[in-house]
Amino acid sequence: MVSGPLPTGGDIHGHDHDHDSGHLTDVALRVRALESLLIEKGYVDPAALDAIVETYETKIGxxxxxxxxxxxxxxxxxxxxxxxxxxxxxxxxxxxxxxxxxxxxxxxxxxxxxxxxxxxxxxxxxxxxxxxxxxxxxxxxxxxxxxxxxxxxxxxxxxxxxxxxxxxxxxxxxxxxxxxxxxxxxxxxxxxxxxxxxxxxxxxxxxxxxxxxxxxxxxxxx
Amino acid sequence: MIPRKAALDAGDALLPIAREGDGPIFGEAWEAEAFAMVVALHEAKLFSWSEWTAALGREIAAASRSGDRDSGGSCYLHWLAALERIVVDKGAASRSALEQRKAAWARAAEATPHGQPILLANDPQSKGSP
The missing domain is CATH 3.90.330.10 (Nitrile hydratase alpha /Thiocyanate hydrolase gamma)
Known part of the structure; x- marks a missing residue:
């Protein structure tokens, strides 16, 4: 999935025509958009996201x-x-x-x-x-x-x-x-x-x- | 004591309850990621947990006003909508940046052959891609 290093710093020339891709759902696209922007801006760290999921799946339980x-x-x-x-x-x-x-x-x-x-x-x-x-x-x-x-x-x-x-x-x-x-x-x-x-x-x-x-x-x- | 809303959904009573062992806690990977982002942003002090539950509550209330009967499958959709809203409200990213980035991911996904990892750099409109 999205976790792992994402290419950063790319200047995106988006033109706001919104269409679903063949192999990502609308929801998955929204999650990727959030995640990649928040990583670029330094709000979240991909490794920390993985650790959170693992903690809730296996430790906190x-x-x-x-x-x-x-x-x-x-x-x-x-x-x-x-x-x-x-x-x-x-x-x-x-x-x-x-x-x-x-x-x-x-x-x-x-x-x-x-x-x-x-x-x-x-x-x-x-x-x-x-x-x-x-x-x-x-x-x-x-x-x-x-x-x-x-x-x-x-x-x-x-x-x-x-x-x-x-x-x-x-x-x-x-x-x-x-x-x-x-x-x-x-x-x-x-x-x-x-x-x-x-x-x-x-x-x-x-x-x-x-x-x-x-x-x-x-x-x-x- | 009896949840009225649940009792009204009597049609659901005919369906089996899908349980395998303890059962997975996330239905799909994006749910796990949306969940983890909220926890991470809370840890980064972008918002307090009560601000988060208020935001989530507003999404759920808005969805139920528009006829969503809060089926279990929609919980993380509300979660994601609340996350987008609070990220915008707190100024961490603008709504238009989210929309543009989403479109970039859609183009990247379309440009990526099946079986290859989808990278943002695969977006034909992204700088640096061929």
């Missing part, structure tokens, strides 16, 4: 949120704080900033399972969960999660006892939800770090459960 959840599993005071004022409790672990404000944590119990959907683009808590997967923003997910949450969860491989109620929360730019999944059985005495490895992105939007260590053992990974 959902690991920050996983640490929040793991802390809430081992520290009842922290859990209480998280459920009372999630933004502050999350910030105390150093995760704040880009769309990490206005957080609300909702806890899963035997009685209630929480599922989050997002009807706008700006609702996803980046510092905690990283970037949303493509399917999460898709219209089918958002519609079906509201109409038939149990069916959607079943499709995702999550079967809940019939007595467990499902609550669907609409994340917006004003309120962004973090699901605190139930701590799996058989994890007594585990360190926070080890517990965090059981917390998946899906479990923090309610589209999954925390990983059951027995399933890890069965795969020989525990």
């Amino acid at each position: 959902p690991r920050n949120g996983a640490r929040v959840v793991a802390r809430s599993w081992v520290d009842p005071d922290y859990r209480e704080w998280l459920l009372d004022d999630a933004t502050a409790a999350i910030k105390s672990l150093g995760y704040a900033g880009r769309q990490g404000e206005h957080m609300v944590a909702v806890e899963n119990t035997g009685a209630v399972h929480n599922l989050v959907v997002c009807t706008l683009c700006s609702c996803y808590p980046l510092p905690v969960l990283g970037l949303p997967p493509v399917w999460y923003k898709s219209a089918p997910y958002r519609s079906r999660a509201v109409i038939d949450p149990r069916g959607v969860l079943a499709e995702f491989g999550v079967s809940l006892p019939p007595e467990t109620k499902i609550r669907v929360w609409d994340s917006t730019a004003e309120i962004r939800y973090l699901v605190v999944p139930m701590r799996p059985a058989g994890t007594d005495g585990w360190s926070e770090e080890r517990l965090a490895s059981l917390v998946t992105r899906d479990s923090m939007i309610g589209a999954g459960l925390a990983i059951d260590p027995r399933s890890l053992a069965a795969e020989g990974r525990a």
Whole structure:
């Protein structure tokens, strides 16, 4: 793609007749125009752009949120704080900033399972969960999660006892939800770090459960 | 609690939810680049993050007024439109410079044989190209 050194300094004699090329879409042309101009003017560095994408794809991801959840599993005071004022409790672990404000944590119990959907683009808590997967923003997910949450969860491989109620929360730019999944059985005495490895992105939007260590053992990974 | 907008899109309920494993976070490479530019410009202090979310919010609101039902696929289109606007508003590049550069890339792409990397220097109107 565009990343990498671009020819700079060329004096462009454009005449503003705007037509799509055979092998770049209109959108790709707009992105290239922005990127090449911003690089020339020194606002952005191509290597930094690659690093940002890699960071969000692999490092930030959902690991920050996983640490929040793991802390809430081992520290009842922290859990209480998280459920009372999630933004502050999350910030105390150093995760704040880009769309990490206005957080609300909702806890899963035997009685209630929480599922989050997002009807706008700006609702996803980046510092905690990283970037949303493509399917999460898709219209089918958002519609079906509201109409038939149990069916959607079943499709995702999550079967809940019939007595467990499902609550669907609409994340917006004003309120962004973090699901605190139930701590799996058989994890007594585990360190926070080890517990965090059981917390998946899906479990923090309610589209999954925390990983059951027995399933890890069965795969020989525990 | 129930997203009204989503509930109205009942036709979507018939479609499968495309999920593969954890799923990619970007549908296309340009989305990743548009995303990264916003983060980089924020780091370069061209704008604050609240200025950015306000700009993005305005694009989304404008799109929904004109009938866009905010399907997931359009999120990064709003993102890109907001990025262009904030770059112009902050004086980092003019609207006409963006338009001219876009036209230059289109000419460069047309002049580039398939399979070759598209370079701005391939624009027949660019200085220095044959």
